[in-house]
Amino acid sequence: MRADSDDDRAIQLQVAPLVDPRFRTMVALVMEPADSTYSLLPNFEAATRKLNSGLPRDVTKEKILSACKDVVDRHGLADTVGIDLKHTHFGMPAGQVLAEVQDPWRKESRMWPQAFTESLTPFAFALIDGKWQPYEFVADCEEAKLGLVEVQQKPDFLKELATLLQHFGVQDILGFHVLHRTFLEDAGVGGTMETPGEKPEELLLRPNSPELQHDLAKLLGQSAQVMWMWGRRGHLKHGCGVCVCFHCGSHCKGHK
Incomplete structure (x- = not known):
């Protein structure tokens, strides 16, 4: 049997268990999907409603995101991770996960339910049952693999972000x-x-792009920023990059 090379070991995805002394919960980075994870996420409308108008009076979205940025910066992960708004798009068939296939030549990515295979790397994580559990994956993406390895090497980041989100009561949406x-x-x-x-x-x-946002706004209804990034990549607007999700019409009514 061939021994693992240094490169092989560098990209092995292990579970990183931690103890959060404040909440007395285990915090782990889980690599493989569970059928229940996606179904436990809020839908788009519920997630945006809570973030924009459902927080306690003394808590604002800006305050939460600023605190998240501090955690990301403190662990040197500004170019590796963003904070995202967890939400579902449609029902997930049993045994499948929401997976992304990238097409650099067309400058686009497409995501749809697919059977889980070893070629898929988790990239989006939700704090569920005291663990960081994956709910979105990407196929054959070296950038995601390298970024995930870097996150695994920062266990205190996993603990501090979990603690922060629980403190603000937003672990169900961020x-x-x-x-x-x-x-x-x-x-x-x-x-x-x-x-x-x-x-x-x-x-x-x-x-x-502003042009694409303008064109889509004419056709589509509700939209919201759903990811915040603070690294050197990309244009920064009000201290964050922009990932926008558009939901509208009969098609998007299925995004639950």
């Missing part, structure tokens, strides 16, 4: 996202725009 779409960010003004794809259970991600 999580972290391993950045892996440089080819889209470099093609636009920083970040991506997420819209319905060609099929009922498909999402299309494209480079963010």
Whole structure:
């Protein structure tokens, strides 16, 4: 049997258990999907409603995101992770996960339910049952693999972010996202725009641009910023890059 090389060991994805002394809960970074994870996430409307108008009086969205930025910066992960708004898009068939396939030549990515395989790398994590559990994956993406390894090497980040989100009571709507779409960010003004794809259970991600936002706003209804990034990549607007999710019409009514 061939021994693992240094490169092999560098990209092995292990679970990193931690103890959060403040909340007395185990915090772990889980690599493989669980069928229940996606179904436990809030829908788009519920997540945006809580973040924008459902917080306690003494807590603001800006205060929470500023505190998240401090945690990300303190652990040197500003170019590796963003904070995202967890939300579902449609029902997930049993045994499948929401997986992304990138197309650099077309400057787009598409996501749809797929059977889990070893080629998929988790990149979006939600704090569920005291663990960081994955709910979105990407196929054959070296950038995601390297970013995930870097996060694994920062166990205190996992603990501190979990503690922070629980402190503000937003662990049900906010999580972290391993950045892996440089080819889209470099093609636009920083970040991506997420819209319905060609099929009922498909999402299309494209480079963010004022022109695309303007055109889509004429056709689509509700939209919201769903990811915040603070690294050197991409255009910064009010201290963050922009990932926008558009929901509207009969197609998006299925995004629950």
